[in-house]
Amino acid sequence: MIEVRDLSRRYGALKAVQDVSFDIQRGEIVGLLGHNGAGKTTIMKMLTGFLEPSAGTIRIDGLNIAEQRRAVQRRIGYLPENCPLYPEMTVLDYLDYQAALHGLAPGQRATAIRRAVERTELGAKATATIGTLSRGYRQRVGVAQAILHEPLILILDEPTNGLDPSQIQHMRALVRELSVDATLIISTHVLHEVEAVCGRVLIMRGGRLALDSELHAIGRQPRLLVTLDRAADEVTPALSALTGVAGVTLLDQDGDLRRFALETTDPRATAPAVAQTISQRGWSLYGLEPERQDLEALFGAVTLEQMEAAHV
């Protein structure tokens, strides 16, 4: 569906993207991950035909973007970072305008707009002026314009940026729903975002592709974090004895509270047994949660061999 070969882009002397190659198959949800300035937006702009590569090729649905840019753009929906919207327009007027830009015939527009409004649950705000909408609703308008022409591929640049927790949940649900019909690329610098919706991750570092992997194949074993007001010599034997727990480590201490990390292959399955043991012993439980991996931890966990394999 998407074939990228030796893609590079310079801005003057700066090499923003260097020799990046990857393939994405139909129906995949791929997270494009990297710190600020890693080159994610530059890649997305090249994939959507808004920026010309300095070198390399992009083929989408068999078409070379350099030769058939308009035909490729008809197959792609794009939510740019900070999607530009016209604050004085109503949602419906804006979508009608975007439908025209997408090349939809006047007779098709009403149906396309109704469908996009339904999928993004914008019905209640359809006649509202964009300038009066919350950030979450504005992001939904951005997604609605991206799906108007029912693209095969959806490219979302930082879709949850600036959203509050409930808006983030809504956006994740929407992304999952959209992935039923389309191939998705989502850029983010937040690993949780990728964990929540993506099957595969492309990690950019300094303009290069540092890793291309299924998400489950990377990172260290997930751990379960438990916070108790008990000493390590009491806690370690009690929790090590549980099925599924391979080891217990004291991570840190804050006053009387100690945080322990339990090595386990499945933190979700182990958590109820841990809670039960703690309750049976009459201990107070102050915290029980799977460890969150941030980008730094993931970069740390990616081995040199994995990095080298990514460049083969």
Ligand SMILES: Nc1ncnc2c1ncn2[C@@H]1O[C@H](COP(=O)(O)OP(=O)(O)OP(=O)(O)O)[C@@H](O)[C@H]1O
């Ligand atoms: N139009 C431009 N002119 C000059 N340099 C640019 C331009 N656009 C991006 N850059 C630089 O290219 C590099 C890659 O930027 P890019 O926006 O692709 O990164 P990113 O991974 O999307 O970062 P962010 O998460 O901050 O959006 C950065 O060093 C950036 O400053």
